[in-house]
Amino acid sequence: MFSKNYKESGVDLEASENLKKQIGNILKKFKNHSSHIDGFFAGISEVNLNKSNLLASSVDGVGTKIKIAQMMGNLNFLGFDLVNHGVNDILPSGANPLFFMDYIACGEIKSKEIISIVSSLAKACHEVECVLLGGETAVMPGIYKNGDIDLVGFMVGQVNVDYMQDINLINQGDILIGFPSNGLHTNGYSLVRSIFNLDTDSSPLFEIVPETNSLLGELLILPHKNYMNILKPVRGVLKSLSHITGGGITGNLPRSIPENLGAQIEIDSWDTPKLFDFIMENGNIELEEMFNVFNMGIGMIAVIDQQYCEKIQKLIPDSIVMGKITSHSSDGKIKFK
Structure with a gap:
């Protein structure tokens, strides 16, 4: 032997x-x-x-x-x-x-x-x-x-x-404030690899994404954004926070609002980064599926009382008023308008 x-x-x-x-x-x-x-x-x-x-x-x-x-x-x-x-x-x-x-x-x-x-x-x-x-x-x-x-x-x-946040303090009419992501963060990469066939040919990573000055690969590897320091001056007035990771807004926001309430998202309230448009076009992906998979340019969402809206926008200039808390209807907890 x-x-x-x-x-x-x-x-x-x-x-x-x-x-x-x-x-x-x-x-x-x-x-x-x-x-x-x-x-x-x-x-x-x-x-x-x-x-x-x-x-x-x-x-x-x-x-x-x-x-x-x-x-x-x-x-x-x-x-x-x-x-x-x-x-x-x-x-x-x-x-x-x-x-x-x-x-x-x-x-x-x-x-x-x-x-x-x-x-x-x-x-x-x-x-x-x-x-x-x-x-x-x-x-x-x-x-x-x-x-x-x-x-x-x-x-x-x-x-x-x-x-500490208590979602039971959230009321209908409260405001949703979004904080921009800088890319995919850490979710959706299996779909991207499939769309561009990257496991067989990595050359698409070295192509410029239209309307940007960056390679696809450069945009895809931007590191996950840290929101701790960004939110530090306003954490005391936040009713809840939702980290938008796997499952997108559709899958994560419901975890941060009461069961008897819903949310209305104003899609036109922010400009979706060109990277997501490029992925969507190349994969022929429906918009609903994009929101189910990717953060679509919003990495964190806070629920706040309307009285703090101006304060937060002043302290965090790139924050986005992106919707509001609504009553929960039978046709879905999160509605995109």
Whole structure:
């Protein structure tokens, strides 16, 4: 019989150990006073219970956007995608980020790509004043093909009770304020890859999107926008927030309004970015399906009392009055006008 070892089966322990050391150096560089990342088998984070004894958590991934990033040869933004997505998910709960952990799975270790991702994760965490506390890099040949990478993140935040939102305070006639996205963020990439047949031919990524000065690939890999700092001056007057991710406005806004109420969206109240028009035309996609899949240029929606509308527009100039809360009718909770 022939002698087998782990490396021959696809897992290089020496490469894994070298990668861990490089990742450890990155974590130490960005650690803060409340984090403890040395030794043992878990990261430790201090929590100031004088602020709140409530934590909010969220887990998500970047999906197949990572394939577009690889085709473009640029993985330096993926950490911002993942961290910002997590930050935005805990904002509606009134939370600020405490710490973040990642899970990277691959078919083989490509140290350069993984270090690029982890570095961007650490930088993104630093920008939102939380710490990258640790993570897992799993090499799974047979589950993932060589070159495949999957990226998932876990965000934990501490709830500020002053920012906790109660959707039961929402009334008919309240205003919907939208905050622009800067692209697809982290959703809809499987449909885009199918429309442009990118898994077979990546050349469409290097074509200019009409009425822009940007390549399709450049627009597709713009990182997920972080709304925490944008919303900071107005969080105290928001009745609810809806992070527009997978499922678009149609799938996400209903989660942030009471069951007995609905919403009317004025489609003409904002200019849909040309990227979405380009996708729609090339895929011959119905407008309804576009709103079911993509954010369509709106990454976050707030429900507010009408009296705060002028204040918010003054403090956040690119905010958009995009609709209002209505009674819930039998033909749908969200209506587009």
